[in-house]
Amino acid sequence: TPDYSDKIQGLNNLRMEISSTIEDIKKGNADILGRLTSIEAHLSDSDEWLLAAEAKIESMARDIESLNSRLNDQENRARRNNVRILGFPEGIEKGNPTRFLNEVLPALLKLPDNTDLLIERAHCSLAPMLAPGQRPRPFVVMLLRFPVKELLLKAARELGSVQWDRHNIMFFPDLSKALQDCQRLFLLVKKVLRDKKIKYGLFYPATLKI
Numbered sequence: 001t002p003d004y005s006d007k008i009q010g011l012n013n014l015r016m017e018i019s020s021t022i023e024d025i026k027k028g029n030a031d032i033l034g035r036l037t038s039i040e041a042h043l044s045d046s047d048e049w050l051l052a053a054e055a056k057i058e059s060m061a062r063d064i065e066s067l068n069s070r071l072n073d074q075e076n077r078a079r080r081n082n083v084r085i086l087g088f089p090e091g092i093e094k095g096n097p098t099r100f101l102n103e104v105l106p107a108l109l110k111l112p113d114n115t116d117l118l119i120e121r122a123h124c125s126l127a128p129m130l131a132p133g134q135r136p137r138p139f140v141v142m143l144l145r146f147p148v149k150e151l152l153l154k155a156a157r158e159l160g161s162v163q164w165d166r167h168n169i170m171f172f173p174d175l176s177k178a179l180q181d182c183q184r185l186f187l188l189v190k191k192v193l194r195d196k197k198i199k200y201g202l203f204y205p206a207t208l209k210i
Contacts, residue, residue: 075176076205081143082174083152084125087167090136097122097139108164109155117152118144140174149173182206 085101093100098119106115124137143149156162156171163169175183183206193200193210200210 072176072178073205076179079174079176081120081146081149083141083143083149084172084174085139085141085169086136086172087162087169088136088139088164089167093122093124093139097124097141101139101141104164105152108162108169109152109159111151111155115151118148120144179205 098121101122102117102119105111105117119141121142122139125140143152153171153173161168162171183202186202186206186208189208190200190202198210200208202208
């Protein structure tokens with residue numbers, strides 16, 4: 001009958017529309033699948049690139065650490081003959097620290113007669129000049145001979161307390177800040193050892209021997 005024919009035609013039309021829609025969905029899925037495959041390949045390439053970059057950064061970090069260690073070692077070797085002296089009043093050298101120290105140190109440290117300090121250069125540290133009442137800047141003394149440096153430090157250690165015109169004078173090796181920071185890590189241990197009267201020595205660059 002005409003009604004059935006119309007219904008059958010309508011169902012056929014609907015089936016064709018559904019088939020067309022399914023084809024569109026399949027094409028869309030194929031496109032999405034292609035894009036996902038491309039993304040996965042890109043991510044894989046990115047992972048490889050990141051791994052290579054991380055390895056390179058780690059290698060560069062090791063190189064920088066090694067170069068920094070060498071630079072610090074060279075800096076301290078350049079200061080090998082230097083002594084840092086703290087406690088003298090600001091300006092006491094009157095513009096000529098070499099002459100002042102040559103005159104004062106032998107008697108102050110009770111060095112043998114006619115000891116020649118062989119000071120190549122002496123100057124105040126490069127910190128800005130301080131206001132009255134603040135701690136004076138140290139002298140940095142470059143000696144021509146390493147044994148003279150050792151002689152000064154040994155004499156200061158043996159005296160224990162070095163006094164000049166009611167000022168406490170202290171003598172230290174002239175070390176880089178990085179090495180000073182390493183040696184400061186032993187401060188607590190050194191205090192415990194002193195309290196227990198255990199002999200120890202702190203050796204270059206930062207080695208504690210008991």
